[in-house]
Amino acid sequence: MKIPKNGLPKEEIFKILQDYKGHDLDWQSGKVLGFIYDAGKEVHEVTHEAYTLYLTENALDPLSFPSLLRLENEVVRMTANLLDCSSDVVGNFTSGGTESLILAVKTARDYSRAVKSHIKEPEMVMPITAHSSLYKACHYLGIKPVVTRVHDNTFKADVDAMRAAITDNSILLVGSAPGYAHGVIDPIPEIASLAVENDLLCHVDACVGGIHLSYMRQLGYEVPDFNLNVPGVTSLSVDLHKYGYAPKGASIILHKNKELRKYQIWGCSRWTGYPVINAAITSAKSGGPMAAAWAVLNYMGDDGYKEIVQEVMAATELMIAGVSGIDGLRVLGKPDMCMFALASTTEKINVYHLAEEMKKSGWYLQPQFARENSPANLHISLNRSTVPRAKAFLKDFEKTVENVKHGDVDHQILDLQKELKKLSLEYDDETFFKLAEMAGVTGTEPPENMEKVNMLLEALPYDISEYIMVEFINNMMDSGNHQ
Numbered sequence: 001m002k003i004p005k006n007g008l009p010k011e012e013i014f015k016i017l018q019d020y021k022g023h024d025l026d027w028q029s030g031k032v033l034g035f036i037y038d039a040g041k042e043v044h045e046v047t048h049e050a051y052t053l054y055l056t057e058n059a060l061d062p063l064s065f066p067s068l069l070r071l072e073n074e075v076v077r078m079t080a081n082l083l084d085c086s087s088d089v090v091g092n093f094t095s096g097g098t099e100s101l102i103l104a105v106k107t108a109r110d111y112s113r114a115v116k117s118h119i120k121e122p123e124m125v126m127p128i129t130a131h132s133s134l135y136k137a138c139h140y141l142g143i144k145p146v147v148t149r150v151h152d153n154t155f156k157a158d159v160d161a162m163r164a165a166i167t168d169n170s171i172l173l174v175g176s177a178p179g180y181a182h183g184v185i186d187p188i189p190e191i192a193s194l195a196v197e198n199d200l201l202c203h204v205d206a207c208v209g210g211i212h213l214s215y216m217r218q219l220g221y222e223v224p225d226f227n228l229n230v231p232g233v234t235s236l237s238v239d240l241h242k243y244g245y246a247p248k249g250a251s252i253i254l255h256k257n258k259e260l261r262k263y264q265i266w267g268c269s270r271w272t273g274y275p276v277i278n279a280a281i282t283s284a285k286s287g288g289p290m291a292a293a294w295a296v297l298n299y300m301g302d303d304g305y306k307e308i309v310q311e312v313m314a315a316t317e318l319m320i321a322g323v324s325g326i327d328g329l330r331v332l333g334k335p336d337m338c339m340f341a342l343a344s345t346t347e348k349i350n351v352y353h354l355a356e357e358m359k360k361s362g363w364y365l366q367p368q369f370a371r372e373n374s375p376a377n378l379h380i381s382l383n384r385s386t387v388p389r390a391k392a393f394l395k396d397f398e399k400t401v402e403n404v405k406h407g408d409v410d411h412q413i414l415d416l417q418k419e420l421k422k423l424s425l426e427y428d429d430e431t432f433f434k435l436a437e438m439a440g441v442t443g444t445e446p447p448e449n450m451e452k453v454n455m456l457l458e459a460l461p462y463d464i465s466e467y468i469m470v471e472f473i474n475n476m477m478d479s480g481n482h483q
C-alpha cells in the first residue's frame with residue numbers, strides 16, 4: 001500500500017471511504033445499544049457544519065485563535081452552570097472521558113507532590129466499577145490503583161472498603177456517577193466526606209452521566225447528589241460526546257477552583273522551539289470538536305435536551321421492565337439512568353451466546369466479564385436513536401432468549417474454561433497461539449463470533465488476558481507485512 005503517484009478523483013475517494021464502512025456496526029439502525037449517542041439527522045447537520053467550519057483552526061495556541069479560547073470558555077461555563085457549579089469552578093475542554101480522567105489524576109499527583117512531598121509512591125482508591133481509563137491514568141502516571149469492592153446486589157462502592165484501603169500514600173478517591181457497567185451512581189457524598197476526613201482529593205467520574213443526570217434532575221427525577229457542590233468533591237469529568245450528543249472528541253474536566261487546576265496545566269520554554277502551554281494533554285488540535293460541541297449545546301437548548309431525556313427514560317423503563325420480566329434473566333442493581341446490565345439466572349442462558357444470537361437480527365449488546373461479585377452480563381445503553389426501537393427490541397429479545405433457552409447448550413464452549421485450567425500460561429507466543437486456536441481466532445482478522453473469545457478472556461488471569469489482548473491488536477494492526 002503506497003500513496004498513489006497521482007491523486008485520485010474526489011468521487012472515487014468518497015466511494016472508497018463509503019465502501020470501507022461496509023462491515024461497521026450500523027449505528028443509524030437504532031439497534032446499536034452501546035458506543036453510539038445519536039440525536040438524529042438535524043442535530044448531525046448542525047454539528048457537521050460547525051465542525052467543518054473550525055476544522056483547520058488550531059487550538060494549540062489560544063492566543064493566536066481567540067475564537068477557540070472563547071468557544072472553550074463558553075462550553076466550559078455552559079456545562080458548569082448546567083451542573084450547578086459555583087463561579088469558582090474552572091475547567092477545560094478535552095478530547096474525551098479518558099483525557100479528562102488522566103488530567104484529573106495528573107492534577108492529584110502533582111498537587112500531592114507539591115503539598116505532600118513525603119509521598120513517594122502515590123496511591124488512588126477506587127471501586128472496581130471505576131472506568132478502565134482510570135487504570136490507564138494510573139499506568140501512565142505511575143500511581144498505584146487500590147481497587148475496592150462494591151456491594152453485592154447494588155454494585156455501589158463500599159465506602160467502608162474504601163476507608164480501609166486508605167494509607168499514608170493515598171492521594172485521591174474516585175466515585176462514578178454512574179459507573180458505566182451497571183449504570184449505578186456511587187455514594188458520592190460519603191466518598192467525598194471520607195476524602196475530607198483524610199485530607200485527600202476526590203474525583204467524580206460523571207463522563208457518561210453528567211449531562212443526562214442534570215436534565216433528569218430538572219425534570220423531577222430523583223437523582224442522588226454527585227456534583228461539585230457535594231462537600232469534598234474536588235474535580236469532575238463530564239463528556240459532551242456522550243449524552244451531550246456532540247461528535248466524538250468532546251469532554252470537560254472541571255476543578256473546584258483555579259488553585260487546583262494549575263496542577264493540570266503544563267508549560268515548556270526550555271527547548272529550542274516555540275514556547276508551549278497546554279491546559280490539556282494534546283497540543284495541536286482541530287477546533288472542530290469544540291465548535292461542534294458549542295453548536296450542539298446551543299442548538300438543543302435546555303428544552304431540546306429535556307425532551308430527549310424524557311423520551312429516553314421512558315424507553316429505558318420499558319426495556320428494564322421487559323427484560324426483568326423474562327424468566328432466566330435479571331437486571332443488575334437499580335440503574336440510575338438510561339443504561340443497565342442484564343445477567344442470566346440459569347445455566348441454560350450463556351449471555352455471550354445470547355449476544356451473538358441477537359447480532360443475527362442486527363442488535364448489538366455489549367458483553368461484560370464476570371469480575372468479583374459482578375456476574376457475566378450484557379450492557380445496554382439507550383440514546384435518542386434507540387427510543388423508537390424499544391418495543392421491537394423486546395420482541396426480538398424475548399424470542400431470542402426463548403430460542404437460546406430451548407436450544408442445545410454448547411458443551412464444547414463450556415469446557416473451554418475447564419481446559420484452560422490445565423494449561424501452563426506464560427507471556428509468550430506459544431500461549432498466545434494456543435489460546436487463539438482455542439478461541440477459533442486465526443490469522444489477524446477480527447473474530448466473527450465473540451462467544452468463545454469472551455469465555456476465554458473472562459476465565460484467564462487478568463494479566464494474561466491483557467497480554468493476549470495487546471498481542472492480538474499488535475498483530476491485527478499494521479504489522480509491517482503488507483504489500
Ligand SMILES: Cc1ncc(COP(=O)(O)O)c(C=O)c1O
Pocket residue numbers: 095096097098099101131133176178179180205206207208239251
Ligand atoms: C463513566 C465513564 N468514564 C470514562 C469513560 C471514557 O470515556 P471516553 O471513551 O470518551 O474516553 C467512559 C466511556 O464510556 C465512561 O462511561
